[in-house]
Amino acid sequence: MLSAILSQTWVRRNAGTLWPLLVAIAIVLGFQIANPAFLRYEGIITLIYAMSYFLIAACGLTFVIMMGSFDFAVPSVLKLAALLCVMYIGRFGFFAIPLALAVSLGIGVLNGVLLAYLRVPSFMATLGVSIVVEGIALYLSKGFLHIMYDERFRALATTFFLGLPTIFYWAIGIWALSTFLAICTPFGRRTYAIGGNLIAARLSGINVEKQRILVFALSGFLAGVAGVLYMAQLGGGSMLIGSDMSIPLFASVVAGGTALSGGSGGPHRTLLGVVIITWMQSGMLMLALGRDIQMVIFGLIAVAVAVATMDRKRTRVVK
Amino acid sequence: MNSRRFLVFLGSNPVFLVLVGLVVLFSFLYPHRFLTGLNLTTILKQFVTLTLFALGPSMVVVMGSLDLSYVGIWMLGGILVWLLTPSLGFWSICIFPLLGLGTGLFIGVVHAKGKMPSFILTLCLLVVYWGLTAILSGGYSRVVRGYEFITAPLIPYVPTAFLWSLPLIVSAVYLMERTRIGLYLYAIGSNEEGAQLAGIPVTKYKIIAFALSGLFTGLGTIILFQHLGGSVPVELNLKNVVWPLVAIVLGGTPLVGGSGGPQRTLLGALTFSVFYRGLYLSLLHPEILQLLVGVLLIVSIIVGARGIKGVEIT
């Protein structure tokens, strides 16, 4: 029986899901051995706080990478949304949230338009846009630390329900919706199609330009949602929010199994990637390994997983 | 004949007109502040910084790839110099070109053999170097003394670093304009498959391009290290990464490759320095300045990427 399950073909077929799972288990065990407090209740809550907002942002980025493009702007959009919330909640009340989300969506649409209609390579377009967004965030926040005093807003993320904070349910809900969107709807099909074979996608009657804009809009919107909830979780923040996120974020999407070459993977895969990366981050924090060492490790991991998952047969010319 | 040549030059270098326009504009706007010796020296200093960072990477952009590792080489190299000075003394500065060459070779091999997109590869490496810098420095910016001669004033109003960078600039332009390596990089950037059919070992030249980019960045950072104060920051400043990129693209090297090159980057760096300095004199809010730089980057890419058919943009 067991041998049938673990037969070679089964293992090979599910290798893409299996190895991140094994890595995740190994990481948990490793940190548990290194620090017995790791899997206590408090430890688990820390892990969940660390991964939840990350998962939301990663889902958006996954769609973009699935489509064969790239979005550098996710961390800056997250930052801007979080800062908009904390600075305007006093003035506009809860209307600050739709404001932040609308701004994020708008930035996403701008990225999409730059790619689809002005034919700017997405990594460059989003890099440029992210600098502009950082500039806006700095201009608005003046570089100060802003504290959130609205408890009802904070409750969005920090109320406990069945022993877990609400941000966890938000994240899992959004993850499930993204997975559903990717696998079960025409929207997801079209996204995979563009990443898999752009010419065939055009000839199959897909409106490639519109789809590109929609996907970048989704990515921007989810980055905004992540920013709002993260602000609710933290209760205050400055320009530092999301500043070291870009490489771990990219690494978690790719480590889950969404290759940079596009057309494969999906948000369902990203969950494991996020678990691996954010839990590693928390574990390293517990072991008092600093941000610098984390950067080194995640940078190397990102390179390694990107090379490992890249589909070398399909892409002829890599720039 | 000469006037026709000049028109052709203008046609292929529209940024030259922009440069002249900016100079005229700012001279009118700030008659007493723009065309002063001090201000021009500042522009030249800025130009040196941008050029030395952008010189190597512009060779890679010619090939259609991207190399963002330059700031990483500067930061990590600077800390290594600080670490090695007690044991090696003056010659520890040689770590810059060695580190640059090694980094370039590594990037080239991983990119060409592993087929990893170069922009994300070099970005990851940049972050790794930043982390290493922070670890090795212990979190503080370290000052190294003994290289002040690089910036010691020689000619009034001309930064000495500019004089030091001249041989580098000349050799980069020479390499791209007059040698086989340069020619092959243009060929690969223009049509990689065609270059393969013409018998050029594409993988080898891709690795060479990144190695050269790293080497030029390494040599340039010897000058830059002192030019920027004899120490390196332990925090990555995004503007250091983006501004040289703006200079490359603004100069007229399109990201899809095939044309442009270091000589264009010089023009781009000069234009950008004038643009930035002019805005600086306008006493705009610094964050607004940052914003305008981002907009400038996007606009110059849009203009630069136009008119290239048959290239699928992702």
Added chain:
Amino acid sequence: MKGMTPILEVRDVSKTFDSVVQALDNVSIAVYRGEVVGVVGENGAGKSTLMKILAGVYAPDRGTLFLNGKKVSFPRNPKEAARRGISIVYQERGVIPHLRVYQFLFLGHEERYRGPFGLRKADMRKEARAILDEFHVACDTESFMYELPLATQKMVEIARAVLGIRLESRGEEVTPVIILDEPTAPLTLEERKELFASILRMKERASFIFVSHIIPEIMEFVNRVYVLRDGKLVAHYDFSKDTVTEEDLFRAIVGRESLAHILSEEESSVAPEVVLQAEGLTKNGAYYDVSFVLHRGECLGLFGPAGSGKSEIIRTLAGILEFDKGKLRVKGRDVSPDEPPYIRLARGVGYCSGESGKELFFHWSIAKNISVVNLEKVLHRHFPVIRFKREEEMAKTIVEKLGIKAPSVHTDCYSLSGGNKQKVSIGKWLERSPDILLLEDPTIGIDVGAREDIYGVLFEMKRRGIALILVSDDPKEYALLCDRILVMRKGRVERVMKAKEFQEMAVV
């Protein structure tokens, strides 16, 4: 010519791929000094295999090579081929657009021009000028390649091939033999004329092997022609001695076997309703003043040699290319010239190509590939959600109907054979049933069995009232499928034939 020693001769060359596919079977050809030799045949007849053997890309299984009467071994790589005087100019992608003409001419041979201060540009320019003059190529050595007209680019490529041979042979006397692999494919009609004129001027400097399947070009322009079919040499005509007509050549390429056994008496399915109408459609440089109507259930063939504008027309109809002048009406409504494919598809115009890379998502299952154009059919009634059960059933029906050989409908497409891939791409359009389906080379490169299955599907489509437009290289296909045929020549419709007339011409 006879009596002289040929400068290049191959005897009894055979080549087998994967120990099953016999690509070449005892083929012998010869090339004499100063002539242009044609090698013609359908796709898959073995032309390019033979050329790649000559150019040192493939090694033959058997055969001998003679250069100037001396027996030599086959070249092992393109450099060695060049050293012996053989070089190939590829169909496309050979040009490097951003290099200057003189840089491109010497690309890969720069070591001779190394000087103390880098490459000696002045020398390179001077020698480039000399060789361009020698070959009567009128262009500035300082121009960028992309600035030149396409025909001039081709000529520079030819000059580059000769130059490569001279530089590689290092002073030894060799007569260059240049292989031109379908050189006219990307050119407009006007540019072709220019290219031919200049190749004829180059004849005294080099011999040419001209690979093509464009009959009028061959007739006009080569001295002798070898015809390949299914890897065998089936005919050899010397135009200076034999009187050959276009029909003779055409039949030699296609084969003389009777079409009668596949021509069953099909009921005509043509309905009076006009679904597509073109009036004076023009795309400069490709086709001019093309007018036709298409009825429901009809199959219209666009027949003509490659370069006659037929592919451009069908791509225009699909929305891949724009047209410059004229009117196009789909189901009675005018359409704009620059609509992308998805709008055309919404109007009921589907496009199916025989190149599976344009049609299929190789990493997707058969089921997903079939449903990609049929997503409306598999969606839930109220929500935009894919119902996988429905998708699977749809795919199963198609797989059964077309006899696609695959373990299941969830098998990834890249593991299928060429014929089965092709059936998947036709199958998805059968399920979609657009009003008009454009077929470009629907059976290219697949075996006979799969072909007949696909013809069966196309007949069913006609019975269902789908109007078809066919572009192909295979005249048998036109004779079998089409109700009317527009014979194209040099971008214009020469005449309109009824199916019967065409069958008589093709079968005889």
